[in-house]
Amino acid sequence: MQHTATQDTLVGLFVAAGIAGLFFLALQVSNLSSFGQQDTYTVTARFESSGGLKIKSAVSAAGVKIGKVTNISFDTKTYQAVVSMAIDAKYNTLPDDTTASIFTAGLLGEQYVNLDAGGSDTVLKNGSQIDITQSAIILEKIIGQFLFKSAEEKAQGDKK
Amino acid sequence: MMQFFQNLGADTRTSFTKLGRGTYFLLSTLAGIASILPRPRLLMNQLYSVGVLSFLIITISGLFVGMLLGLQGFYILSDFGAEESLGVMVSASLVRELGPVVTALLFAGRAGSALTAEIGLMKATEQLSGMEMMAVDPIRRIITPRFLAGFISMPLLAALFSAVGIIGGQLVGSGLLGVDDGSYWSQMQTQIDFYDDILNGVIKSVIFGFVTSWIALFEGYDAIPTSEGVSRATTRTVVNSAFSILILDFILTALMFGDK
Numbered sequence: 001m002q003h004t005a006t007q008d009t010l011v012g013l014f015v016a017a018g019i020a021g022l023f024f025l026a027l028q029v030s031n032l033s034s035f036g037q038q039d040t041y042t043v044t045a046r047f048e049s050s051g052g053l054k055i056k057s058a059v060s061a062a063g064v065k066i067g068k069v070t071n072i073s074f075d076t077k078t079y080q081a082v083v084s085m086a087i088d089a090k091y092n093t094l095p096d097d098t099t100a101s102i103f104t105a106g107l108l109g110e111q112y113v114n115l116d117a118g119g120s121d122t123v124l125k126n127g128s129q130i131d132i133t134q135s136a137i138i139l140e141k142i143i144g145q146f147l148f149k150s151a152e153e154k155a156q157g158d159k160k
Numbered sequence: 161m162m163q164f165f166q167n168l169g170a171d172t173r174t175s176f177t178k179l180g181r182g183t184y185f186l187l188s189t190l191a192g193i194a195s196i197l198p199r200p201r202l203l204m205n206q207l208y209s210v211g212v213l214s215f216l217i218i219t220i221s222g223l224f225v226g227m228l229l230g231l232q233g234f235y236i237l238s239d240f241g242a243e244e245s246l247g248v249m250v251s252a253s254l255v256r257e258l259g260p261v262v263t264a265l266l267f268a269g270r271a272g273s274a275l276t277a278e279i280g281l282m283k284a285t286e287q288l289s290g291m292e293m294m295a296v297d298p299i300r301r302i303i304t305p306r307f308l309a310g311f312i313s314m315p316l317l318a319a320l321f322s323a324v325g326i327i328g329g330q331l332v333g334s335g336l337l338g339v340d341d342g343s344y345w346s347q348m349q350t351q352i353d354f355y356d357d358i359l360n361g362v363i364k365s366v367i368f369g370f371v372t373s374w375i376a377l378f379e380g381y382d383a384i385p386t387s388e389g390v391s392r393a394t395t396r397t398v399v400n401s402a403f404s405i406l407i408l409d410f411i412l413t414a415l416m417f418g419d420k
């Protein structure tokens with residue numbers, strides 16, 4: 001090979017471009033940058049129904065993502081869903097009377113846990129349990145109630 | 161009837177001998193890696209012809225595949241009012257499947273066939289025997305650098321393919337069709353997991369690089385040393401690589417994403 005320097009440069013550029021592509025995928029495309037190996041603490045909450053909540057679903061407070069769901073299990077004594085959440089260690093000032101509710105992002109979106117801060121002076125620590133919870137809203141139930149209600153109204157209207 | 165069984169037996173025997181020769185070939189190639197390390201120039205030359213020369217076809221295909229996914233995904237997702245998920249769709253399909261698979265297929269067509277033809281011609285013109293005469297091991301001198309180059313280039317090319325494709329999807333999605341730029345990226349970042357999606361894609365491309373380089377080099381080395389034999393070997397490289405890539409991809413996907 002005659003033009004060794006040019007060739008080396010081209011190979012170098014190629015390898016650099018490939019590694020840049022990998023970094024792009026890791027940092028820009030995946031969730032590695034937002035929640036990697038950061039310190040977290042775990043709190044649990046009991047819900048009557050966990051709805052469509054999944055492991056890795058977001059945990060947010062005031063619309064900001066502060067953690068994720070790490071485990072969902074069924075308690076055979078109380079018949080409740082036990083949801084464990086890993087919350088980023090820098091958000092360590094959540095009061096222990098915080099309310100946890102399961103909301104849906106948009107009409108058909110993913111379900112997530114929303115934390116509403118309370119007013120207590122003591123804060124949630126690793127292993128704490130959130131006592132005040134609000135279960136997932138199940139769309140079918142609401143549609144059922146709505147249909148039932150409108151049928152009832154119609155029946156009353158017919159009587160008049 | 162006896163003829164049928166005789167043919168079947170002969171076919172079985174030839175395919176097993178070929179598999180055995182292929183495995184022996186692979187092992188002696190891998191054994192040669194240690195002797196390459198003090199001579200990086202051999203590897204550099206091959207990285208140039210295998211990697212750098214494939215760069216253009218991979219990036220351009222990646223760009224257009226990504227743009228196509230953006231366009232098609234937009235039309236499908238807008239039926240459900242979920243255009244914001246375009247980024248997830250484009251990146252998940254690229255990172256998990258299309259990136260490694262299409263790159264490997266293009267790589268087999270672009271670099272694999274060239275490797276087979278080169279080695280086959282070396283064999284036909286008795287260059288390999290000439291090296292042996294000079295007490296130079298042709299596997300270490302010729303095969304191992306090419307194998308390593310293919311093995312190194314594939315994951316890099318696949319990562320480039322996916323990255324360029326995702327940018328292409330973004331160009332079409334938010335540039336042309338008006339998907340919100342922020343939700344394109346943010347939905348992608350929440351849905352794509354580094355270990356489950358990206359790392360598995362990289363593992364796939366490493367395995368494909370290993371398999372395509374092995375097939376290409378072995379077919380060349382095992383070719384009948386005539387012009388017809390070399391042309392047949394080149395065809396076999398492309399066909400066998402495509403088969404192995406697609407079958408392996410199914411198996412790997414079932415193993416990696418099966419438990420979801």
